[in-house]
Each structure stands twice: as structure tokens, then as C-alpha cells.
Amino acid sequence: MWAIEHPWRPAERSLFAETPAPLLGALALAGLGALALVELHALPEAALGVAGVAAGQGALLATALGWAGAGARAGLVAVALLAIGASAAALHPVGAVAYAGVPLWLSWRARRGAPAALGLAGPVPWGAVWTGLAVGAFLGGHLLISVARTFGVRLRVDALDLVLAAVAYDLGANVPAAEAFFRGALFDRAQRRWPLGAAVALSTAACVTRYMLDPRLPKSVEVIVGAAFYVTLLAAANCWLFRWSGSLLPGAAAALVFFTAYRLLSPP
Amino acid sequence: MTQRARLLLVGALALTLAAVTALLALEGGDPASPFRHGYLPLVVAAALVLGAPGGAAAAGAVVLLLGPVVLPEIERSGLTPEAVEGLVTLATVALAGALSGVGTTRARRLRARYETILAAQRALAGEPALELALARLHAALSEHLRADDVGLVVRDGPRLVVAGGDGVAPGSVAAQVLAGAGAIFVADAGGGRRPRRVFATPLGAGAEGVLVVEREGELGADERAALEALGAHIGLVLANARLTARQRRFAEELEVKVACATRRLEELDHAKSSFVAVASHELRTPLTALQGFSELLAARRLPAEEVSRLAGIMHQEARRLGRIVNDLLDLARIERGLAPALHRTPVAVETLIAGVADVFRRGRATHPIVVGYEAGLPRVDADRDALERILTNLVSNALKYSPPGRLVRIRARGAAHGGAVEVEVEDQGAGIPAESLTRIFEPYYRAPEAAGTARGAGIGLAVVKSLVEAHGGSIRVESAHGVGTRVVFSVPAVP
Numbered sequence: 160m161w162a163i164e165h166p167w168r169p170a171e172r173s174l175f176a177e178t179p180a181p182l183l184g185a186l187a188l189a190g191l192g193a194l195a196l197v198e199l200h201a202l203p204e205a206a207l208g209v210a211g212v213a214a215g216q217g218a219l220l221a222t223a224l225g226w227a228g229a230g231a232r233a234g235l236v237a238v239a240l241l242a243i244g245a246s247a248a249a250l251h252p253v254g255a256v257a258y259a260g261v262p263l264w265l266s267w268r269a270r271r272g273a274p275a276a277l278g279l280a281g282p283v284p285w286g287a288v289w290t291g292l293a294v295g296a297f298l299g300g301h302l303l304i305s306v307a308r309t310f311g312v313r314l315r316v317d318a319l320d321l322v323l324a325a326v327a328y329d330l331g332a333n334v335p336a337a338e339a340f341f342r343g344a345l346f347d348r349a350q351r352r353w354p355l356g357a358a359v360a361l362s363t364a365a366c367v368t369r370y371m372l373d374p375r376l377p378k379s380v381e382v383i384v385g386a387a388f389y390v391t392l393l394a395a396a397n398c399w400l401f402r403w404s405g406s407l408l409p410g411a412a413a414a415l416v417f418f419t420a421y422r423l424l425s426p427p
Numbered sequence: 428m429t430q431r432a433r434l435l436l437v438g439a440l441a442l443t444l445a446a447v448t449a450l451l452a453l454e455g456g457d458p459a460s461p462f463r464h465g466y467l468p469l470v471v472a473a474a475l476v477l478g479a480p481g482g483a484a485a486a487g488a489v490v491l492l493l494g495p496v497v498l499p500e501i502e503r504s505g506l507t508p509e510a511v512e513g514l515v516t517l518a519t520v521a522l523a524g525a526l527s528g529v530g531t532t533r534a535r536r537l538r539a540r541y542e543t544i545l546a547a548q549r550a551l552a553g554e555p556a557l558e559l560a561l562a563r564l565h566a567a568l569s570e571h572l573r574a575d576d577v578g579l580v581v582r583d584g585p586r587l588v589v590a591g592g593d594g595v596a597p598g599s600v601a602a603q604v605l606a607g608a609g610a611i612f613v614a615d616a617g618g619g620r621r622p623r624r625v626f627a628t629p630l631g632a633g634a635e636g637v638l639v640v641e642r643e644g645e646l647g648a649d650e651r652a653a654l655e656a657l658g659a660h661i662g663l664v665l666a667n668a669r670l671t672a673r674q675r676r677f678a679e680e681l682e683v684k685v686a687c688a689t690r691r692l693e694e695l696d697h698a699k700s701s702f703v704a705v706a707s708h709e710l711r712t713p714l715t716a717l718q719g720f721s722e723l724l725a726a727r728r729l730p731a732e733e734v735s736r737l738a739g740i741m742h743q744e745a746r747r748l749g750r751i752v753n754d755l756l757d758l759a760r761i762e763r764g765l766a767p768a769l770h771r772t773p774v775a776v777e778t779l780i781a782g783v784a785d786v787f788r789r790g791r792a793t794h795p796i797v798v799g800y801e802a803g804l805p806r807v808d809a810d811r812d813a814l815e816r817i818l819t820n821l822v823s824n825a826l827k828y829s830p831p832g833r834l835v836r837i838r839a840r841g842a843a844h845g846g847a848v849e850v851e852v853e854d855q856g857a858g859i860p861a862e863s864l865t866r867i868f869e870p871y872y873r874a875p876e877a878a879g880t881a882r883g884a885g886i887g888l889a890v891v892k893s894l895v896e897a898h899g900g901s902i903r904v905e906s907a908h909g910v911g912t913r914v915v916f917s918v919p920a921v922p
Contacts, residue, residue: 160591161616162625162639166598246683278620301491306501308456351615351622355645405620 173350177284179225182234182298183218190214205249211374212245212328213238216336219369220261223339226348233268241266242329248324255324257330265335277407279341284404292416294396299420302389310381315425325422326415333412341366341394342401342410350402359398362364366394393417398407431797433477440473440485448492458497458513466520476528478535482528486521488754493517531884540653547661551668557581557588560668564661565590572654575623580605581636581665591639600627604637605673610655619643628655631662649762697870698885706884709751709779713744720744753816757890758870766897767890769810773921776800776807776814776839776848783818784837793831795820801840803918807848813894814918820887821852829856842917847900853913859906867904868892891916 193210196202220241221234240260247254271277306312315322341362349358370376370385370390397410428436447465454460466489497513504510561579569591575657580601585673587595587605595602604627615622624646630636638645638658664669677856720737723729728818729737744766757767777800784796807814818837825835833855842849859867863874870889895902895916902916 160576160639160641161578161623162600162613162627162641163578163589163592164594164596164599166596167600167603167613168598281620297491301495305495305498308495311504351617353614354647402621 174352177225179221179231179234182221182225182231182238186214186218186221186238189352191226191231197417209242209245209249212332216332217241219336219340221316223277223336226265226344227373229268229273234272236259236264237261241332243341244328248328252324253319254329258327261331261335275340278401278405279339279343279407283325283408284300284406287400287404287406287409287413291397291400291412294400295393295413295416295420297394298396299412299417302385302417303420305424306385312424316423322422326419329415329418329422333418334411337366337369338397338407338411338414341369342397343407346401347399355402358397362398363394367391389417389421428476436476437481440469441488443469444485444488444492448535451493451496456499457499457509458493458516459509463493463513463516466516467523470524471530472526473525475531477528478532479525479528482524482531484522489520490517493520536649536653538658539573542922543568543657544660546571548655548664551661551664551741557583557669558844560665561588561590568638571642573640574788576639576641578629578639578641579636580639581630593865600625601637601639603627610651610658612651616641626651626654628658629662630658631666635662648876667796687714691795695871702871702884702886706751706755709884710748713748713751717748730877750816750819751884754820754884754886754890758886761870761889761893767813767894769813769897771808771810771898773806774809774811774814776804776850776918779811779814780818780837780839780850783815783822786819786823787826794826794829794833794835797834797836799836799838804839804841804848807918808921809898809918813898817891817894817916818850818852820891821916824855824887824914825852825912831855833911841920846922847917847919849915849917851913851915853911855911858908858910858912859904860908864904864906868902 190210193202193207193214197204197207217234217238220237221231222235223416224237225231241258244255244260247257257292265279303314345365346358346362349361350371352358353361367387367390370386376382376386393414400409400413402406403409433762444466445467447462450459450462450465451460454462468483468863470485470489473485476567477484493516495519497510500507500510500513523720548563550563550567561581565577565579568574568579573790576591578601580590580595581856582605583590589595592601595605601676602615604611604781610626610628613625616625617623619834623641623643624640627637627639628651632640638654638661640654720741724734724737728914760767780798786796788796822835822837836851836853838853840849840851841847857876859874860876863872863876866872867874868888868891871885872889873885892902895918898918900916900918902914904912904914908910
């Protein structure tokens with residue numbers, strides 16, 4: 160028994176230990192630099208979107224990888240893959256396929272067992288994945304029905320290329336970065352220090368804040384309240400899925416299905 | 428409830444919720460539809476069966492299902508009576524789910540605590556061996572505490588008895604609690620995909636033991652407080668079990684001691700009864716001789732030689748009578764805890780031994796008596812009469828308990844450590860059994876073999892020992908079966 164047979168000393172590691180601060184600083188500078196150059200018309204406006212994706216999602220993914228002990232080089236690779244995907248998507252909607260580089264690279268690392276601490280290694284928990292799909296489907300379906308009944312919003316079936324590009328972004332950037340950081344890194348660290356409720360609250364609050372600060376979120380009260388409501392439910396459910404299964408895949412499945420439903424809605 | 432049954436129940440509740448929602452939808456999504464009341468019993472049932480998580484999940488599901496019915500009504504027409512009814516239903520269902528769930532969970536926790544305490548008491552009831560008691564307690568706690576691992580460490584004098592582990596590692600959580608650190612909570616023992624909570628709490632008020640619980644799951648403050656209380660309770664139960672075991676052991680020891688004392692008293696009573704019979708006989712024998720010979724002297728005219736012989740016999744019997752009476756008086760003093768009265772003077776042991784030997788040679792010349800002395804023996808500081816009685820008793824015993832014709836030897840020498848004279852009386856009799864050697868100086872005691880071969884009251888050696896010790900000397904006896912017995916006593920020399 161561990162508590163009887165193994166020596167123990169209280170851990171003194173900070174919650175934010177092993178954060179790749181130089182990389183995050185460089186990403187912040189790159190984002191600000193891109194903003195300045197766009198403002199000065201030295202770069203096209205689409206470059207700001209590319210820099211935003213690379214810096215924003217890259218910061219989350221690089222921090223998660225850093226906390227998992229993958230090293231700064233892995234963070235750099237993640238940022239580069241995100242930048243490639245965002246650049247390709249900016250050139251043409253079909254280019255969004257390039258976002259697949261991130262999940263492919265992550266699964267290649269997972270097969271080698273590298274980011275085990277993030278819940279990416281080990282066998283696929285199919286039962287939990289199916290549960291995650293059901294959760295995502297329920298929340299996504301609920302979103303569609305509620306929005307349709309309450310606001311009369313219709314499905315965006317006339318611009319499927321844009322929908323698919325957005326889904327590719329979710330698949331390659333949004334979902335992996337959010338799940339890796341908010342569940343695999345932040346929630347996991349928090350639940351190993353504090354009670355489950357506190358860990359869920361912290362991770363969920365951070366996740367909701369991230370989406371509230373997303374410049375792509377439409378600035379209307381209904382959308383902001385609705386986003387906060389559904390992201391809260393999704394984040395809390397994904398915390399539970401991660402704790403139950405020890406894997407990021409069920410939460411990623413739930414998030415992907417939910418965001419697919421969200422992308423089907425016509426913009427207000 | 429098994430995991431399978433729980434899953435089936437969750438599935439049934441989900442289906443019923445979906446059915447109620449479908450009925451609401453079929454009615455046109457009216458928030459005031461009577462079908463909305465169908466949610467309430469479902470939520471309460473989920474809370475009663477699954478506790479707070481079940482109640483919260485069911486209430487949340489109802490809010491999600493009823494929300495798309497109520498919100499469009501508010502969006503379209505504002506807070507109409509129908510919308511208010513829908514909102515009240517939402518609030519009622521959420522409140523009922525939360526309250527029922529919390530109440531159910533608390534009731535279950537309390538019940539689980541009482542069951543755990545009861546199981547602990549049962550495990551420790553009537554079990555004196557600590558290892559076995561701890562093993563039973565460990566099994567009971569593992570069954571009741573919903574833990575992945577349970578450990579118990581109890582201090583038993585200098586050693587630690589462990590259940591649920593091989594040994595206590597220095598610096599471990601258990602070792603720190605045993606050292607008096609109080610209860611320790613570790614949020615994650617590490618090494619697993621999920622956090623492994625660890626809680627260790629002292630048993631009882633002191634650090635006499637520790638209860639350790641490890642679980643891959645929540646171990647909240649409320650549960651930790653309950654475990655602390657359980658640890659204190661187990662400490663108390665262990666202390667009571669130890670006390671009961673000690674009392675039982677004392678009672679058993681007392682019973683044995685009382686039985687021994689009773690047996691000794693019975694033996695003493697029997698010995699006293701025997702003594703009375705023997706003493707009466709011992710007193711009567713010389714009295715009869717004195718009576719008979721004195722009547723003969725009075726009634727007949729006898730030749731002078733015969734008169735002299737009879738007077739000699741009468742003198743011997745009178746001395747014997749006097750010796751018995753003196754022994755009885757000394758015994759009475761011994762039993763009252765008093766030392767015999769002595770009148771010490773310098774006494775030459777050689778002269779005394781020669782006198783005693785002469786008396787026995789003249790009286791009954793059944794055994795050859797050999798006397799020997801070491802040259803230059805100092806005189807002893809003793810009561811002459813007492814010393815004579817000691818020697819007379821020992822020589823009398825030697826003659827009594829050895830077959831006629833066997834040699835009786837009396838020797839005197841200076842003690843090895845100086846300042847005393849040792850006198851030794853040795854016979855060639857049957858010897859004394861080893862089991863009787865330790866008891867022959869007890870009053871009234873007679874070795875079973877001796878009782879069958881010669882008469883005696885069993886007081887002679889007791890008197891001898893008290894007289895020797897009153898002089899500040901010591902006495903010991905050595906005997907070998909079939910070879911003989913040697914009694915050696917010492918008395919202090921004149922300084």
C-alpha cells in the first residue's frame with residue numbers, strides 16, 4: 160500500500176510549472192506584430208487570422224505539451240502546423256484540410272507514447288468515446304432545436320464548403336488545443352491538487368473565458384449568453400469524461416460533434 | 428445496487444424523460460401542458476435511487492428538455508401565464524431534484540458510517556490476538572469504505588502490527604501520522620491516469636495507530652471528517668478490546684492462583700490434621716513409658732542395676748518428651764512470626780557434637796556414628812541448647828530414615844568464606860526425592876516416602892531451619908536417590 164510502504168514529502172510544484180514562457184512571449188509578440196503590420200497595410204487582413212490561430216491555439220497547445228513534459232520543440236512544431244493549416248485555409252476553403260496535420264502529428268506522438276500525461280496515450284476507451292459522441296450530439300441537437308424554436312435560425316445548408324472548412328478548423332485546431340489545455344493539462348493538474356468540484360470549476364471557467372474572448376464570436380447578447388451556457392455544459396461534461404476515461408478522445412468527440420452542430424447555424 | 432442495475436435504471440429514466448418530452452412536443456410545445464408534471468416524479472425517483480448526482484443530472488436534463496419549450500414562449504410573447512407556469516415547473520423540478528438528492532446522499536452516508544462502525548465493533552469483539560483482530564477489521568473496512576485500498580497500523584509495545592501492507596517505510600504517510608503529525612490528506616499519490624486520493628488519520632486520541640484509505644475518486648472534506656471520527660472510534664474499540672483481553676488474562680491468572688492457594692490450604696489442613704494425630708502419638712509414647720516404668724518402680728522391689736537401667740530409660744523418655752514440647756513451642760513462635768529466643772555464649776562445637784553422638788550411641792546403637800572435626804575450629808557464637816536441638820534433630824532424622832547398620836557421619840569444619848563453622852550430618856539412607864527437597868523445611872510437611880517409613884510430626888526441620896537462621900546462619904540439604912542425604916548448616920564463629 161502506497162501510504163504505508165513508500166516515503167512521501169509534500170509536493171511544492173506550482174500549478175503553472177513548466178510553462179514554456181519564452182515561446183508564449185514570442186507568440187504574443189508575433190501576434191502583436193501581425194496586428195501592427197495589418198494596421199499599417201503591410202500585410203493583408205487574412206494574415207491576422209493566420210497569426211491569431213497560430214498564436215492563440217498554438218499557445219494553448221504548446222502550454223499543454225510543455226506541462227506534459229514534451230518540451231519546447233514539440234510546442235514549436237504544434238505552432239508551425241497550426242500556422243500551415245491556417246495559411247492554407249486562408250488561401251482557399253479546401254486548404255483547411257491542412258489543419259489535419261495537427262491531429263495526425265498528435266496521434267503519431269501518441270502512438271509513441273510521448274504525451275501520456277495529456278491522456279493521449281493508451282488504448283482507445285470506446286465506451287467513453289461513444290458516450291462523448293452522445294453528449295456532443297445531445298448538446299448540439301439541443302442547440303439547434305433551441306435556436307431554431309427561439310430565434311428562428313435556419314441551418315446553413317447553402318454554404319457547405321464554409322461549414323466543412325470550419326469543421327476542419329475545429330478538428331485540427333480548436334478542439335485539440337482546447338481539450339489538450341483545458342482538460343488534459345489544466346483540469347488534470349487542478350484535480351491532482353484540489354477537490355474535483357474546484358478543478359471542474361477552474362477548467363470550465365477558463366474554457367468559457369477563452370471562448371468569450373474569441374474575436375470570431377458574434378457580439379450579440381443572445382449569442383454570448385448561449386455560447387456561455389453551452390460551452391459551460393460542454394466543458395463540465397468533458398471534465399467528467401476525462402476523469403472517467405483518463406483519455407482526451409471522448410471529450411474531443413463530444414466537442415467536435417457539438418461544434419459541427421454550431422457551425423451548421425447561419426450567422427445572425 | 429450493482430453497476431448493471433444502475434445502468435439499466437439510468438436508461439429507463441432517460442427513456443421516460445424522452446417519452447414525457449415527446450408527449451409535450453405532441454401537444455404543440457405548450458409550457459403549461461399537464462404532461463410537464465411528469466418530470467417531477469422522475470427527478471425525485473432518480474434522486475432517491477442515485478443520490479445527489481442522479482438528482483442533479485435528472486434535474487439538469489429536465490431543464491435542458493423543458494428549456495426549448497419555455498424560452499420560445501418568452502421570446503415570442505413575454506412572461507405569459509403559460510410561460511410562468513413553465514418556469515415554475517423548471518424551478519420546482521430543479522429544487523426537488525437537488526433537495527431529494529442531497530437528502531438521500533446524506534442519509535446513505537450516515538447509514539454507511541453506522542454500518543462501518545458496527546462492522547468494526549463486530550470485527551474486534553471477543554478477539555484477543557491483535558494480528559487476527561486487525562485482519563478481521565481490515566476485511567470489514569475494505570468492504571464498507573468503498574476504497575481501493577485500506578491499511579491499518581497499530582502499535583503493540585515496541586512493534587508495529589500492519590494490516591494491508593508489508594511494513595511501515597520511514598517517512599511514509601503512515602509513519603508521519605504515527606510520529607504525531609495528525610491526519611494527513613494527499614490529493615494525489617501519483618503514478619496513475621486518475622488522481623489517487625490518500626487519507627491517513629490516527630486511531631484514538633494518541634498516536635497508537637493509523638487508519639489509511641486510498642481511493643481513485645473523491646475523498647471530500649465531509650468524508651475525511653467521518654474517517655477521522657471512525658479512526659477515533661476504532662482506537663477506542665481497540666483500547667477496550669485490549670483492556671478486556673487484559674482483564675480476562677488477569678482473571679485467568681487469579682483463578683490459577685486461587686486454585687493453588689486453595690490446594691495449599693487443603694494440604695496444610697491435611698498436614699495439621701496428620702500432625703495432631705502424630706503429635707498425640709509422639710507425646711503419648713514417652714508418657715506411657717514414664718508411667719509404666721514409674722509404676723513398676725513403685726510397685727516392685729527391683730535390684731539396683733535394674734532400677735538404674737529403668738531410670739536411664741525414663742530419663743531418655745523425659746528428654747524426648749521435653750524435645751517434642753520445645754519443638755512445639757518453637758513452632759508456635761514461628762507461626763506467629765517470631766524468632767526463637769536465644770541466649771548466645773561461646774560454644775565449642777567439637778564438645779557439643781561429641782555429647783550428642785554419645786547420647787545416641789548410648790540410647791539406640793542401631794547405626795555406627797562417626798564424628799570428625801577440622802583441627803583448630805573456632806568456637807561459635809550460639810545458644811548451646813538450641814545448637815544441641817539442631818544437632819539432635821538432624822542426627823535423629825539420619826537414624827530414622829536410614830536402614831540399621833548404615834553409617835551416620837557428623838563433621839565440623841570452618842566455612843570457606845571464614846567467620847563461621849559448618850556442621851554436616853550425613854546418612855546413607857534412601858535419599859529425598861527432588862520434588863520434596865524444596866519443601867522439607869515447611870512446617871507439617873513430610874515427604875510422601877518418609878511418611879510411610881518412619882513416624883514424625885513434620886515439624887523438626889522447620890524448627891531446625893528457624894533456629895539456624897535465628898543464629899544468622901544458613902542451612903542446605905543435598906540428597907541423591909539410593910545414596911543418602913547430607914544436611915549442612917552453618918553458625919557464626921565468635922569474632
